[in-house]
Amino acid sequence: MEKILLKNVGKPDSHRIDTYLAGGGYKALEKALTIKPEMLIQMVKDSSIKGRGGAGFPAGLKWSFIPKDPGLSKYLCCNADEGEPGTYKDRGIIENDPHLLIEGMIITSYAIGAKNAYIYIRGEFVFGRLRLEEAIKEAYEKGYLGRNILGTDFSLDIYVHAGAGAYICGEETALLESLEGFRGQPRRKPPFPALSGLYGKPTVINNVETLSCIPAIVEKGPDWFAKIGSEKSPGPKIFCVSGHVKNPGLYELPLGTPLREIIYTHCGGIRDDKKLKAVIPGGVSAPMLSEADLDTPMDFENLAAKGSMLGSGAVVVMDETTCIVKAAYIIMRFFSHESCGKCTPCRCGTPWLTQILKKLEDGESRPGDVKELERLCTNIFGRTFCPLGDGAVMSLRGALKHFRDEFVYHEENKKCMVAS
Amino acid sequence: MLSEDLKKEIEAEVKKYPTRRSAVMAALTMAQLDKGRVTAEDMREVADLLGINPVDVHEIGTFYTMYNVERPVGKYHIQVCWNISCSLLGAEHLIEHIEKLLGIKLGETTPDKKFTLTTVECLGSCGTAPMMQINDDYYENLTGERVEEILKGLD
Numbered sequence: 001m002e003k004i005l006l007k008n009v010g011k012p013d014s015h016r017i018d019t020y021l022a023g024g025g026y027k028a029l030e031k032a033l034t035i036k037p038e039m040l041i042q043m044v045k046d047s048s049i050k051g052r053g054g055a056g057f058p059a060g061l062k063w064s065f066i067p068k069d070p071g072l073s074k075y076l077c078c079n080a081d082e083g084e085p086g087t088y089k090d091r092g093i094i095e096n097d098p099h100l101l102i103e104g105m106i107i108t109s110y111a112i113g114a115k116n117a118y119i120y121i122r123g124e125f126v127f128g129r130l131r132l133e134e135a136i137k138e139a140y141e142k143g144y145l146g147r148n149i150l151g152t153d154f155s156l157d158i159y160v161h162a163g164a165g166a167y168i169c170g171e172e173t174a175l176l177e178s179l180e181g182f183r184g185q186p187r188r189k190p191p192f193p194a195l196s197g198l199y200g201k202p203t204v205i206n207n208v209e210t211l212s213c214i215p216a217i218v219e220k221g222p223d224w225f226a227k228i229g230s231e232k233s234p235g236p237k238i239f240c241v242s243g244h245v246k247n248p249g250l251y252e253l254p255l256g257t258p259l260r261e262i263i264y265t266h267c268g269g270i271r272d273d274k275k276l277k278a279v280i281p282g283g284v285s286a287p288m289l290s291e292a293d294l295d296t297p298m299d300f301e302n303l304a305a306k307g308s309m310l311g312s313g314a315v316v317v318m319d320e321t322t323c324i325v326k327a328a329y330i331i332m333r334f335f336s337h338e339s340c341g342k343c344t345p346c347r348c349g350t351p352w353l354t355q356i357l358k359k360l361e362d363g364e365s366r367p368g369d370v371k372e373l374e375r376l377c378t379n380i381f382g383r384t385f386c387p388l389g390d391g392a393v394m395s396l397r398g399a400l401k402h403f404r405d406e407f408v409y410h411e412e413n414k415k416c417m418v419a420s
Numbered sequence: 421m422l423s424e425d426l427k428k429e430i431e432a433e434v435k436k437y438p439t440r441r442s443a444v445m446a447a448l449t450m451a452q453l454d455k456g457r458v459t460a461e462d463m464r465e466v467a468d469l470l471g472i473n474p475v476d477v478h479e480i481g482t483f484y485t486m487y488n489v490e491r492p493v494g495k496y497h498i499q500v501c502w503n504i505s506c507s508l509l510g511a512e513h514l515i516e517h518i519e520k521l522l523g524i525k526l527g528e529t530t531p532d533k534k535f536t537l538t539t540v541e542c543l544g545s546c547g548t549a550p551m552m553q554i555n556d557d558y559y560e561n562l563t564g565e566r567v568e569e570i571l572k573g574l575d
Binding site: 086122124159161166184244314318331338 | 436437438439441442443444445446448449470472476479480483484485486487502503504505507508509540541542543544545546547548549553556558
């Protein structure tokens with residue numbers, strides 16, 4: 001497949017505007033500014049692109065919810081609070097090709113009528129933030145940002161806002177709270193951000209990778225985009241592979257590429273040619289799959305049919321030496337650490353689950369612990385304010401679904417059944 | 421005390437937003453740059469500068485993990501990722517190795533105040549695991565020897 005998102009990665013000075021322009025950059029923006037905003041929204045709808053941040057909501061539909069009243073100020077927020085464990089694609093785009101994101105943001109802002117846009121980048125990405133700030137400066141100098149962009153009456157300012165360490169700010173309404181200077185805790189929905197978002201104004205929040213697809217959709221057309229990969233979820237996707245593979249890294253492939261192909265063809269298989277045991281297909285919130293699921297096409301629909309999800313496209317591979325109880329403990333410890341404290345089931349439930357998992361792992365189990373885990377899952381799932389608590393439960397349920405015997409072994413024998 | 425220069429930098433941040441309050445995160449980040457932590461006095465001054473209550477600033481300072489509110493850290497704050505991808509590739513051994521090298525346990529600072537060792541949740545460096553961050557810099561594809569070299573190279 002022709003690379004769209006990672007096409008500039010590896011070029012010398014790939015982050016510079018001159019490199020980006022030499023590769024045909026900002027051509028899509030020139031074209032977009034000759035098209036009516038409503039038409040652009042229609043093009044994005046026709047491309048069938050779904051959000052790449054994790055939820056998979058159709059981007060064009062999201063944009064179309066923004067009120068058309070020109071008197072209302074509107075905002076675009078780019079969600080660069082990349083924090084789903086296993087995920088590092090947005091960082092890859094930001095550090096290597098920041099202008100791709102910036103061009104996508106300018107086109108998006110024009111389409112929805114935003115004059116101000118923010119990039120919410122996680123605080124730890126200091127290098128990425130500096131890259132973005134430099135790139136934004138270059139774009140102002142060349143007239144792609146600021147007043148009367150390319151001689152039109154469209155003006156836009158883009159600002160970078162750095163977070164300070166909170167996974168929850170990847171949830172879009174928590175992100176808005178954080179941008180406004182509050183603790184990053186999710187807001188009640190409705191109202192949805194499209195009607196009342198940042199500072200109470202209509203706001204679109206899109207992930208870095210989603211926005212980075214926009215220039216190609218405008219330049220090559222929605223039909224071209226819709227023909228890449230799966231019919232229902234088309235387009236390119238950056239898969240972030242980590243764990244026990246020979247060649248971990250970012251792989252840009254069509255949505256719908258089978259999991260087996262990603263692991264065995266692109267990543268060279270399992271390290272030391274061991275056997276694969278489990279794979280998390282879309283970041284730790286996505287329930288893990290077992291070897292039997294390896295032929296699943298990696299797209300939103302097919303993974304949902306397997307009881308998991310595409311999420312952020314972070315593929316975490318575990319070989320036969322992995323203790324699933326320990327993996328589940330590490331993941332739950334993360335959710336418990338990142339629970340924002342707003343709602344009780346998540347605030348109290350995730351540390352409780354973590355405590356039981358730690359006891360199972362440390363050989364201090366009590367009879368009934370596995371059942372207790374399942375009971376807690378039932379009491380948390382669907383009862384939390386935002387998807388963080390659900391994600392915690394889904395990850396544990398995935399582990400229990402495929403490897404319940406390992407949990408029971410830990411409970412009964414106070415030790416691990418894996419030889420490692 | 422926030423220096424006059426720092427106050428100017430914070431004012432520049434304020435201009436990015438329609439409300440002064442939005443600059444609170446940037447203000448705390450900047451206040452922390454010099455001494456590696458945020459004091460109660462810093463937070464009161466940030467509150468005055470932005471026209472919000474000190475408790476509002478305290479809320480922010482204690483909610484986000486990157487602010488070291490009244491939590492002194494050494495000259496070099498070593499944060500080792502112990503999330504899933506790094507753990508699969510030996511983060512636990514790495515932590516033990518650093519503990520031995522520095523003679524401290526997780527969460528502690530060396531007596532000369534040079535190093536503080538903590539864990540951190542996923543920093544988005546999973547394809548180059550295991551990794552650690554020292555102050556703002558990422559160190560990736562770590563091994564025991566690499567870590568030793570890196571730590572020796574810091575004065």
